[in-house]
Amino acid sequence: MRYFIHFAYDGTAYCGWQVQPGVPTVQAVLDKALGQVLRQPVHTVGSGRTDTGVHASHQVAHFEAELPLGLTLELLRYRLNRALPPDVQVLRVHEVGSHDHARFSAxxxxxxxxxxxxxxxxxxxxxxxxxxxxxxxxxxxxxxxxxxxxxxxxxxxxxxxxxxxxxxxxxxxxxxxxxxxxxxxxxxxxxxxxxxxxxxxxxxxxxxxxxxxxxxxxxxxxxxxxxxxxxxxxxxxxxxxSRVEYAAGIVPNELGFVDPAHPA
Amino acid sequence: MRYFIHFAYDGTAYCGWQVQPGVPTVQAVLDKALGQVLRQPVHTVGSGRTDTGVHASHQVAHFEAELPLGLTLELLRYRLNRALPPDVQVLRVHEVGSHDHARFSAxxxxxxxxxxxxxxxxxxxxxxxxxxxxxxxxxxxxxxxxxxxxxxxxxxxxxxxxxxxxxxxxxxxxxxxxxxxxxxxxxxxxxxxxxxxxxxxxxxxxxxxxxxxxxxxxxxxxxxxxxxxxxxxxxxxxxxxSRVEYAAGIVPNELGFVDPAHPA
Incomplete structure (x- = not known):
């Protein structure tokens, strides 16, 4: 299955979003946390890069994984946030179609x-x-x-x-x-x-x-x-x-999700 | 002359307000910056202590010093903020009476x-x-x-x-x-x-x-x-x-001062 993951980060300690060998990046810590919680290698694809020191109040990436039986998306979010450092935190995870793409569908x-x-x-x-x-x-x-x-x-x-x-x-x-x-x-x-x-x-x-x-x-x-x-x-x-917008239907407006950058 | 200094700090990196030998405290960095800018030893007296990791959006202290000729209070504030680390910043400095006390007059x-x-x-x-x-x-x-x-x-x-x-x-x-x-x-x-x-x-x-x-x-x-x-x-x-209140008249309500914890 393919999933969208919505998250926020304080970019101060990171050399930007994208994985680069030898330096801390947001993508590296997110992929690592997903791998730990899902017990399989996970590679995220971001909606776009951010540079060193740049923050995100709302960034989106997609990944493909098999969720263990009984692991709800809310529980996944909870476990990811415990596995992640406090300067990178997940807002939401939801299923998308197999062709929905964090970057190209934005x-x-x-x-x-x-x-x-x-x-x-x-x-x-x-x-x-x-x-x-x-x-x-x-x-x-x-x-x-x-x-x-x-x-x-x-x-x-x-x-x-x-x-x-x-x-x-x-x-x-x-x-x-x-x-x-x-x-x-x-x-x-x-x-x-x-x-x-x-x-x-x-x-x-x-x-x-x-x-x-x-x-x-x-x-x-x-x-x-x-x-x-x-x-x-x-x-x-x-x-x-602060916001990535997708075609209608890709990101469902589920109850309980508040976009921190754009509260209702 | 005696002055009140109003300031804010992120307490994360400090072992509280009060000077203690061998550990970083807010009072120590404030006294050091005052000493550097005023070129004389300065010892502040705070309105009260804060513990390790506790913040202040508005703390007050008093000190006694001779201001160099031509140094306005606004220029003093500007120079102090350049001398201070970014996690401790001065909001305002003003003159008080010789018996006004940051702690006992609160x-x-x-x-x-x-x-x-x-x-x-x-x-x-x-x-x-x-x-x-x-x-x-x-x-x-x-x-x-x-x-x-x-x-x-x-x-x-x-x-x-x-x-x-x-x-x-x-x-x-x-x-x-x-x-x-x-x-x-x-x-x-x-x-x-x-x-x-x-x-x-x-x-x-x-x-x-x-x-x-x-x-x-x-x-x-x-x-x-x-x-x-x-x-x-x-x-x-x-x-x-977030606020220390004094008897009327000690802290003048000058134009341009906005209490960040209690904006008008």
Whole structure:
């Protein structure tokens, strides 16, 4: 049988999602825990990679396994969370069809970037602290130019690593963080992302927020398809993969499942 | 001159607030940062201790120092936060009268205890995870018996360490955590607390929430002034000192100061 596994992780201690020899990765600890609990080798396929230090409030992967008789999915979740380190925890496991694929069946992904406007000991690895409040209106004017179908070469980390750089953005904007006083969150939702895209978009938007770049100049960066040297990537610690959306029916809306990133 | 310093810390890496030789404490790093920035030996006096692993979203201390000419209090705060580790950060510094005392002038203290009802990788050291939702109504019935003036010998860690065990509780109750879906927070406000009191109260209330103890039995624990062996202290990681209140006038309500534990 094939299963989807939904999980969250604090990426601080990991060299990203994907298994790499000799370094700790989220996929490695998840595969190991699944192997221990199911007593068979398990290899997960993620919805996409996250880089070193990037978090996920909601990531999805699929795997194939034979569940031992009597092991319910709720019990599997419970045992996995006991087998996993506390910085990687499973939200839910459910059965899918044999062709449902965590990566290829995903129709949209959402990332959130968290900024704290006061030094917060409790979010020191989980949000970017800014000493001065940025100009949110200017950042949102600039962000609005990203919505639609564009070539994101200007906001790609490695030229040549992808087949193409065209992404369709459904949403890109800054909001007050409903959970944190003195907090901001940038939410960006697209059919796909190219490597390093969100951190480069955020880093350049923060330059708009600081007045180093006008919203019109930001738009020119996108149109010219040329990365500007001045603006760097925003630090990994503020970035969260927060939602992966699939075609209707793949992820059943069962009672008792609360998406922590998007509570009802 | 004498100053009050307001600050927050993640207590995970510290052996509590108070300086002890050979172990990391919050007071030690704060005194060191003050000494570095002010270029003179500084010794802070805290509003009270916190134990190993206990956090503070808002703690207060006083110190005496001569501020170098031209060093504003806002600049002092900025420099202190650069000198401090990211898990201890200053919220505010202000001048007080020469007899205002962080400990003896405090009229009330508030602690909060955070419980998470789902495994949350981002709060693994900052909240207690409970696998099953406790009976909040029963816990609140039990907690209501604490409000008023009582001898808290039953909820004291070390018999004999205090002059007396009488505390006046203004508030004790469980609430939905406004910042966390699937989160609970217990808030307790009193004129004073005896050692280990909040964690023992929370541990015993959680036994009421699990059905191990009735609210009436909880009340008997308080009245008999005898600790029950069965109920232990709740883990330190969920506990936060969240507010210290002083007589009117000691802490001026200056513009720009937001109490992170109690935003307006």
């Amino acid at each position: 129709e949209a992904r959402t990332y959130e970037y968290f900024v704290s406007l006061r030094p917060d000991p409790f979010r020191r690895d989980q949000a970017l602290y800014l000493d001065r409040a940025p100009d949110v209106a200017a950042m949102n004017e600039a962000a609005s130019y990203l919505v639609g179908q564009y070539d994101f070469t200007a906001f790609s980390k490695v030229k040549g690593g992808e087949n193409h750089y065209v992404c369709y953005l459904y949403e890109a904007g800054w909001h007050d963080d409903p959970r944190q006083p003195d907090g901001l969150v940038f939410r960006i939702r697209a059919n796909r992302f190219v490597r390093g895209m969100v951190r480069l978009v955020v880093g350049t938007l923060l330059d708009v927020g600081r007045g180093k770049l006008t919203p019109a100049e930001f738009q020119q960066v996108l149109y010219r398809q040329q990365r500007i040297a001045a603006s760097g990537a925003a630090p990994a610690k503020g970035l969260y993969l | 009229e009330a203290r508030t602690y909060e205890y955070f419980v998470s009802l789902r495994p949350d990788p981002f709060r693994r050291d900052q909240a207690l995870y409970l696998d099953r939702a406790p009976d909040v109504a029963a816990m609140n019935e039990a907690a209501s018996y604490l409000v008023g003036q009582y001898d808290f010998t039953a909820f004291s860690k070390v018999k004999g360490g205090e002059n007396h065990y009488v505390c006046y509780l203004y508030e004790a109750g469980w609430h939905d955590d406004p910042r966390q879906p699937d989160g609970l927070v217990f808030r307790i406000r009193a004129n004073r607390f005896v050692r280990g009191m909040v964690r023992l109260v929370v541990g015993t209330l959680l036994d009421v929430g699990r059905g191990k103890l009735t609210p009436a039995e909880f009340q008997q624990v308080l009245y008999r002034q005898q600790r029950i062996a069965a109920s232990g202290a709740a883990p330190a990681k969920g506990l936060y000192l």
